[in-house]
Amino acid sequence: MTETWIVLGASSTIAKAFIRSVAEQGAHVILAGRRMDDLDATAADATARGAEGATPVMFDARDPATFDGILDVATSRPGTLNCAVFVGSMPPQDAIDADPSILDGVIADSLTGPARVLQMLAPHLQTRGTGAIVGVGSVAGDRGRVGNYVYGAAKAGFATYLSGLRNALGRHGVHVLTVKPGPVETAMTEGLGPQPFMTTADAVVADIHKALQKKRNTLYTKWIWWPVMTVIKLIPEPIFKKMSI
Template identity: 60%
Template sequence: MAQTWIILGATSTIARCFARQLADRGEGVVLAGRDIADMTATAADCAARGALLAEVIAFDARDSASFKPILARARDISGTISVAIFVGSMPPQEQIDIDPSLIHGTVIDSFTGPAEFLGLIAPLLEERGSGTIIGVGSVAGDRGRIGNYVYGAAKAGFHTYLSGLRNRLGRAGVHVMTVKPGTVDTAMTWGLEKLPFLARPEKVASDILRGADKQKDTLYTPIIWWPVMTVIRLIPERIFKKLRI
């Protein structure tokens, strides 16, 4: 059934691929983010591919005043509304170690901003008794590592939030999926060295879409990250604290 997706963080490399894939299926997209020019170009592309609707709206995770206009627009769109959240930021951990005030913004971008928005829109989806919420977390949220433990902590918080939201909204017929990508070739990882199993954003976007269609609760993408993280989670802390992985 055709539905309209509100995509937060629509300038994300993965989100752009995701929006195009939705448009190819004739679904609607409302692209929300900070860079209006970038999103306007993606919206034009989505419209040309046959999207039911292709619009752009301002969203800044650090400015909750930007949330209500999106909610108002969603109320005016009939049918099923779904939400996909790609927002996140990962300042280098060494920079955060020097300036811990960076923690606050990282946590807002990757956890509390999206969670506050979801808290506002959840009643609309509950009322309509349909829709999907996709929250993009990260394998980094599965265990605190020396290289990105602030980003990882924010994502771990987001995972726990999504788990509770799934428990709540499932009762109303709304599905919530947590996505845990491994390393993906995007702006976020540009210039980083030694990235294992680096995936293409198109592949991650299609995994996400397929996972949502199958109503997966948690999705590791690419799938290799499921066994990898199962092993990493099992390493005893006394050994793990000495590793650099």
């Protein structure tokens, strides 16, 4: 049966690695993003790798007018329909402190935009009774930290949304996977300097596929972030307020 993957934020480094992987499996890919020239190049590469087809679609998480086009293309596809969300933005916290209006875009990119698309898609997946959703969040959403708490808040909200969506759609045969990467070698992390337990986009994608096969609910990647974040979440607030992590 034909599989279709909607990829939101298809120009990101991790998204491109994911697109390569499902293209090699023969899936049809719907590449949703803002940079149409980049999407066209990714579509050509996906087709060359064996994708059943590749369709670039304009998508801006801050512009709901672009959402319907994705659904129109996706719901016309036969077979199993899946969606992977790689959308997000992480401006420096000090930039947001200097200009609080930046906050709106961060929340739209990492939470409200992708959540709204998934909410529109959910009834179609429920009717089909099959499919998967991969939502990429961040370990930054596990606890508000002084260095990136706006980004962390957006990712925390997205993780909570995915948890509820998993509860709702899981009753209808649709699997929802929440992915919480630590630092990944991407354009977003350039300039941040050495980061603990840094990983690569290809490694994250390999972990995602393993988690999908096992029907995991939440994936930390690298795995070491699960015990690390468990400890961080247990630190009492009076102590945590004095820490710089």
